[in-house]
């Protein structure tokens with residue numbers, strides 16, 4: 001095992017080691033590659049010499065070509081995975097507390113009804129309470145929902161913060177998100193004599209929650225919810241503008257807490273808290289989250305311009321107040337720090353059920369692959385949880401003096417930042433949040449978050465790396481941030497569909513990783529990012545292997561080598577080796593138990609049969625102008641019924657979604673084909689050795705589909721498969737079974 005991270009320094013900030021599995025993995029890579037080449041050879045010879053079922057043979061060849069392509073490109077993740085350690089205890093020896101860099105935190109929210117304002121407040125409070133000098137923290141909340149309720153909630157949050165932040169510090173709480181602290185009745189770690197204090201602050205929190213809920217019920221901020229004239233002024237824009245809607249409204253910037261003016265109950269300084277709702281107009285596209293973040297970058301550049309930026313989704317609260325110090329162990333590294341664009345903490349979630357039925361943890365792309373990318377210096381950006389070097393938004397690591405405010409009369413460097421809420425500062429900040437400010441500038445092209453993909457995070461991180469920046473994966477035992485995730489199958493698939501559309505957008509752009517990435521960075525990076533950019537093509541082998549052998553079986557067409565045939569063993573090897581390697585990696589290296597792993601592979605099949613193929617259709621429709629890209633925000637509101645089913649690990653169908661029609665068709669065709677095969681072998685003298693592979697494939701899908709059959713016939717609850725979906729899929733499945741005979745023969 002190597003340990004190349006520990007520099008000559010007496011006080012190292014970080015170190016890393018290469019995974020011990022790297023060498024055996026490379027040997028396996030070579031053996032498996034030989035298997036793939038043999039398989040493709042077999043395909044070609046059978047196509048040329050024994051082409052009795054031309055169409056199915058070509059389709060199988062296509063499926064295997066796609067699988068081979070994905071396998072080859074994904075080896076970039078396995079080439080040199082590393083694991084890092086940080087030594088935050090050494091930070092104080094390298095940099096004085098007062099010299100720590102300032103931190104601007106961006107929190108994005110977009111809809112008060114899908115993202116409850118009280119949760120946004122909780123996220124903001126958890127970050128305001130970082131174990132970091134208060135006067136160096138500025139939290140900016142971007143509200144794309146343009147909602148007075150969200151502003152009201154944050155205003156209440158700022159009042160509560162005056163009590164909460166000193167309280168966290170005094171008792172050195174290890175969790176600082178109020179909702180979490182109060183929910184788990186976690187007062188154990190407090191001294192007995194401070195329990196009173198705990199109760200008192202809990203009551204304050206509950207009062208705040210009640211007020212916010214009341215305003216949510218009303219749908220607006222009533223005068224009697226406001227304490228004084230100053231607060232009334234906060235909401236003036238909603239009052240004077242009759243046409244204030246979420247899509248059409250002026251910029252609202254409100255400084256809710258100002259470090260230099262405000263102090264907490266104990267006289268300690270407080271961080272800055274700023275509410276921003278950028279200007280929106282129906283006539284100018286707002287570019288979703290990327291647009292919101294670019295407005296945040298500019299506004300914060302005017303108001304505080306901290307060298308380090310943290311970007312969070314509104315549901316991602318801080319679970320470890322040490323997080324900034326962990327990130328600084330990399331960003332302040334004497335040799336590598338200045339080349340580092342961002343330090344990414346993984347997306348982790350709270351409340352995942354024990355076997356993670358929808359594979360929300362997506363361990364492979366979120367934990368396993370990033371360790372591989374880290375080894376080649378190009379960890380991917382996942383939108384929430386990265387600590388970013390502000391310079392990386394403005395150009396490559398060697399670039400300097402970039403004008404980030406084109407067309408701006410005042411020089412932002414000249415602005416006096418000592419009073420953040422001065423008229424001049426606020427005027428400038430308002431100007432750069434205008435919806436037409438970016439027109440004719442490089443924002444979204446070479447500056448800030450790049451436009452053109454629904455996964456602005458992936459795209460922007462990738463472009464930074466092509467400019468020469470490196471990035472780092474930091475995955476401490478105690479997750480730094482925890483977030484929400486969709487708890488119904490349909491919502492989960494809708495989310496993955498959005499990601500898929502975004503990824504294909506990158507794949508089919510002029511920045512295609514295979515060409516642009518390889519040229520500007522490295523072959524391994526081009527392969528890894530290319531793998532992601534074409535991720536949804538996994539749909540092709542899933543559809544072919546999930547339907548074709550089954551339909552052929554029904555029509556007595558046998559596609560695979562018979563059992564004692566040498567080629568049969570090749571198929572058996574390739575199939576089992578991938579599954580076993582995946583299982584070993586998941587189980588031994590990442591501690592994922594068998595059930596979780598099984599559910600994970602099931603979700604890959606489900607995604608292949610639903611959202612991946614739908615994302616291709618959506619991407620095509622967007623390209624030819626029939627539809628437009630849509631962000632389809634994930635709802636973070638909890639439906640009690642759904643939550644109950646989720647906690648009991650019961651699949652939640654319930655809605656009449658086209659995804660479920662597609663899924664049911666797969667389930668039914670495989671059921672029919674498997675039954676047919678069994679009947680054939682037992683009662684009609686069918687030869688098992690001839691149909692074994694096809695029977696196995698049907699059986700494999702069948703076992704994976706058990707929850708679907710159950711939801712179709714046995715269940716009565718709200719999460720059952722809607723009857724219409726079952727009937728429509730049955731009809732289509734029967735038609736396909738019948739029609740396949742004509743097509744294949």
Ligand SMILES: O=c1ccn([C@@H]2O[C@H](COP(=O)(O)OP(=O)(O)O[C@H]3O[C@H](CO)[C@@H](O)[C@H](O)[C@H]3O)[C@@H](O)[C@H]2O)c(=O)[nH]1
Pocket residue numbers: 108109110111115142144287288289292312313314315382383384454455456457495498499502631632633634635
């Ligand atoms: O027009 C928009 C749309 C979304 N958001 C915010 O974007 C975040 C992510 O939205 P969510 O619906 O939760 O999507 P997820 O799929 O959970 O988000 C993942 O995927 C996104 C890219 O599709 C990344 O931006 C996110 O960081 C990443 O967590 C939320 O905070 C939203 O408030 C905006 O600010 N403006």
Ligand SMILES: [Mn+2]
Pocket residue numbers: 313315483484634
């Ligand atoms: Mn989310």
